[in-house]
Amino acid sequence: MDDKIDSCPTQAETFNGVEDTDGCPDVATLQDSDKDGIINSADVCPRSPETYNGFEDTDGCPDNSPVIDSDSDLIIDTLDQCPTQAETVNGFQDSDGCPDVVPIKDSD
Structure with missing residues (x-):
């Protein structure tokens, strides 16, 4: 670099990507x-x-x-009312995430 434009004519530029056109040595900033x-x-x-x-x-x-499904019942914990117990897929409240039994209807 020509000393006429070199800000540090007695020191070598470090060419490290930080102010490489000033002619001065420098430390790269974080x-x-x-x-x-x-x-x-x-x-x-x-x-x-x-x-x-x-x-x-x-x-x-x-x-x-x-996405976490702790009980692996395919209902994610944020939507699962029973995140540590797997849903019983039986056609009865299958989207709540809780194990259950289909209630028996009284035929009388």
């Missing part, structure tokens, strides 16, 4: 391009901010919480 609080070097998705929703909050990527 950049956080998406401003999610996770620096780019540790951020898997440096251009998309983390959602901080309790699911993989340290990877730096936006995400949705996983």
